[in-house]
Amino acid sequence: MKAAVVDRAGGIPRYQDFPDPEVGEGQVLVTVEAVAVENVDRAIVAGTHYTATQFQAALPAIPCFDGIGRLADGTLVGFGGITPPYGTLAQYAVVPATHTAPIPEGIDPPIAAVLSSAISGMCMRTAAGLSAGETVLVQGATGVAGRLAVKIARLLGAGRIVATGRNDDALQELKNLGADTVINTAVDDADLVQAFRDHVGDGYDVVVDYLWGRPTELLTRALIPDSFAMPKPTRLVQIGESAGPTIQLTGDALRTSGLEIYGAARNMATGMADAYQQVVDWVRSGELTIDVTTMPLSQIATAWIRADLRGTRLVIIPD
Ligand SMILES: NC(=O)c1ccc[n+]([C@@H]2O[C@H](COP(=O)([O-])OP(=O)(O)OC[C@H]3O[C@@H](n4cnc5c(N)ncnc54)[C@H](OP(=O)(O)O)[C@@H]3O)[C@@H](O)[C@H]2O)c1
Known part of the structure; x- marks a missing residue:
């Protein structure tokens, strides 16, 4: 052959x-x-x-x-x-x-x-329990899986979608796919931390993280509150490592921020069949391209x- x-x-x-x-x-x-x-x-x-x-x-x-x-x-x-x-x-x-x-x-x-790349985006529901109206941050949204995750966040009824990437043209395209706000991660550390804070609104409820590495490390720093206020929890789903295999997670970032970190495989055994069927239905109906x-x-x-x-x-x- x-x-x-x-x-x-x-x-x-x-x-x-x-x-x-x-x-x-x-x-x-x-x-x-x-x-x-x-x-x-x-x-x-x-x-x-x-x-x-x-x-x-x-x-x-x-x-x-x-x-x-x-x-x-x-x-x-x-x-x-x-x-x-x-x-x-x-x-x-x-x-x-x-x-x-x-x-x-x-x-x-x-x-x-x-299809499997699209289904990966369903982790925002299976692993993080996304509810309609919540804010979703997609880290690495200009890639194949990330773009699909932006579309899926919209289809799942996310209230606000924040998308990150390194290329301004690709980030502008994401606005046509459903992102409300985009953040370019190719900036100095302090500027990226500030950008995450500027766009936090009333909190990032769910983060779908295809990047890990530096951008996610800086996100965890950005989530540290500047007062003793009780922060709103952020459920971060780890699903890719395009920006690096490790992060340095400081104690204060975890202790103070309300951050919860899940692996994408969480609840997959029980949620996969429904996630698969949902994606197939959207593709067939033309709602998901x-x-x-x-x-x-x-x-x-x-x-x-x-x-x-x-x-x-x-x-x-x-x-
Ligand atoms: N494909 C799947 O079905 C699937 C499922 C689960 C998990 N994953 C994992 O998710 C990740 C992304 O997969 P993909 O298929 O979407 O890949 P992809 O199409 O190659 O996209 C990679 C994404 O990561 C960004 N990126 C790459 N290197 C970076 C860096 N050093 N710093 C910051 N951003 C960087 C890219 O930005 P640019 O657009 O600027 O290059 C792009 O947004 C991989 O780790 C993959 O293993 C994939």
Whole structure:
């Protein structure tokens, strides 16, 4: 079969022949239709992700670990559970039958491939219990997941949406997607702390945090009150680390601010089915749009190094 193949850590995938996968007991053959390329896939190929060991040990190997494809009976499914050296950037994939789930009618394969990015934004409800009318701050709102989180905050009835990013043009676009206020994080520390304070209104009820690192560290400082007043709690959901893997959280920031920090996985086991269905319903009705850029598998080497896709997800289609 044709596949995108990486031959060394950090290498660029090349379109070439690769042995067909063999179907074992309990497994199914999937004809791949669409695969979203995300930061996590690049990090695994680069060897910098905590799950990269198995992929790196199997080189030469095919990147990406989930996708959308058709079973032999024509059913369109989302699938995962693939074992390196096999990956999903290929014409075919073999996965455990238990790791396939039908894609609802009316969702095209490239959009289906990006549903998980949209569902990530539902953590503002599943993990933080967002109520209609509350204020949501999206950290890293110019990225694919962040833009979707802004749209989802609006659909969930947020009262006010504050969005952060590093690029003024991209931040202006967010206002068309539903953000009421934008903050550029590419400023001096003191100015960013002040900007978070200037736009706090009657409090950031929920923070959906795709950044962590410096911007979130400065946010925690901005939440420290300047009196002994009882602050309104801020429920921060940690879901990404585009700006860095760590923050320095000072005792006073936690002690005085009413800050509560949750992982995005909180309540996922019980809330995932509803979150998934809600996102599917919005996509079908046209209330939620997902921006994708599709490219054929044969052009993977060019696609992999594209740096012009801000806010839109790269989706590879086997040709
Ligand atoms: N994709 C998903 O389904 C998903 C689900 C859960 C969690 N996550 C995690 O969420 C994060 C964002 O994912 P994504 O798919 O939205 O990625 P993305 O499209 O590449 O967006 C990354 C975002 O982070 C910003 N950013 C990158 N480096 C930064 C830095 N050093 N300082 C400040 N801002 C920085 C980008 O700003 P610019 O626009 O200015 O570049 C952009 O807003 C990643 O950590 C990812 O692993 C993703």
